[in-house]
Amino acid sequence: MKKLILWDIDGTLVLTGGAGMGALDRAFQAVHGRRPDLSKLELSGRTDQWIAAQVLEHNQLPVTPESIHTYLEAYLESLHAEVTARPGRVLPGILQLLELLHARPDVAQGLLTGNLHRGARIKLEHYRVWHYFAFGAFGDDSPARNDLGPHAVRRARERHAVEFAPANTFVIGDTPHDIECGRAIGAKTIGVATGQFSVAELQAHAPTAAFADFTDPAAFLRVIDGA
Numbered sequence: 001m002k003k004l005i006l007w008d009i010d011g012t013l014v015l016t017g018g019a020g021m022g023a024l025d026r027a028f029q030a031v032h033g034r035r036p037d038l039s040k041l042e043l044s045g046r047t048d049q050w051i052a053a054q055v056l057e058h059n060q061l062p063v064t065p066e067s068i069h070t071y072l073e074a075y076l077e078s079l080h081a082e083v084t085a086r087p088g089r090v091l092p093g094i095l096q097l098l099e100l101l102h103a104r105p106d107v108a109q110g111l112l113t114g115n116l117h118r119g120a121r122i123k124l125e126h127y128r129v130w131h132y133f134a135f136g137a138f139g140d141d142s143p144a145r146n147d148l149g150p151h152a153v154r155r156a157r158e159r160h161a162v163e164f165a166p167a168n169t170f171v172i173g174d175t176p177h178d179i180e181c182g183r184a185i186g187a188k189t190i191g192v193a194t195g196q197f198s199v200a201e202l203q204a205h206a207p208t209a210a211f212a213d214f215t216d217p218a219a220f221l222r223v224i225d226g227a
Contacts, residue, residue, distance in 0.1 A: 004164040005101060005102055006112035006136070007189070009120055010175035011195025013094050013215035014103035014127050014195065017086030019079065020119075024055060024172065027074035034062065044196050046175030048072060049143035056100055076118050083126045090127050091194045093214035098132045100217055107224075108160050111136030112152045112171055112181065114145055122217050137160050148223050170208070179205045190223060 007013055010020065023040060028036035038057050043051050052068045052075070061067065101107045102219025110133055113120055117138040119160065124130035137152035149171070156164055174195030181188035189208040191202030202210045210224045 002160065002162045002168070003107050004153070004156050004169040005107060005108065005109045005224065006149075006169065006171045006182075007133070008045075008093045008171075008175075008178050009111065009113045009115055009123060011174035012172060012178075012192055013129060014088060014090050014123060014131065015124060016083055016088040019086045019088065019123070020081035022082040022086065024051070026078040027071060028055065028059070030069055030078070032059075045078050045114065045173065045175030046146065047139035047145055047148070048119060049115045049139050050114070050145070050150070053143065072116065076116065076122070079119055079122050080126075083123055084097075090129060091213065093217060095129070097214050097217045097220060098129060100117050100221070102132055106166070108162070109133060110147055110152055110156055111138070112138045112173075112178075113137070114148075115222045116140050127157070146184040147179055147180050149187065153185060169212040174202075176202065177209045181217055182207075188223075190220070199217065 001019030010016065025036060029135055029179040033224065036055055036170045041054055041058060049068060053063050056063045101109055107133065111120060115138060119137055119141050121130055135155040137148040141148055141151045144227055152163060171178060171187045172190045174192050175197055179191055180191045188208040191207040192214060193199045193202060193212050199210050199212055214220055
């Protein structure tokens, strides 16, 4: 039976140098003609739809399907320029780990991210890792992060004609929201402290495993192989 590995993006696979926040700022100015107040908003591990609604509400603007759509379209138009201009990077160990997993016939890799599909592609194409992911669940699927897991599992099943058991499914991310999202589908969870949360803060949410980073691929493989 194949193993299903579902990756978060920001803070897990890559750091974009704040491109997402920059695009939120630039898009708000384009739509509303003023700088947004983005302070006091805890956005890590959330979906783009949820974030857009929070920014609009925080800035005393109407929150409707139409206003969210308009804002997110402007965000996507701004994102490529922001990603290109900022000093981001693929995080340590990720390229080696993605390649090792890609070479294994018993492993399927996908995305489980709050990014919109187009935003995920913009980011990961820029860092040349998009080709590792043929399916996933994205912020387009729901504004609620915990709703995304079933979409990822369904698309994995449709692509590979395999029923991936929860015990063989691993959700990987850098925030407590990623751990909760994995738990919502009964998956095992792996936290990594390459975002805004420490190993201890991630461990407080009882993931299957937590790492400072992925510079030791063998340690990661021991977790997914049950060693």
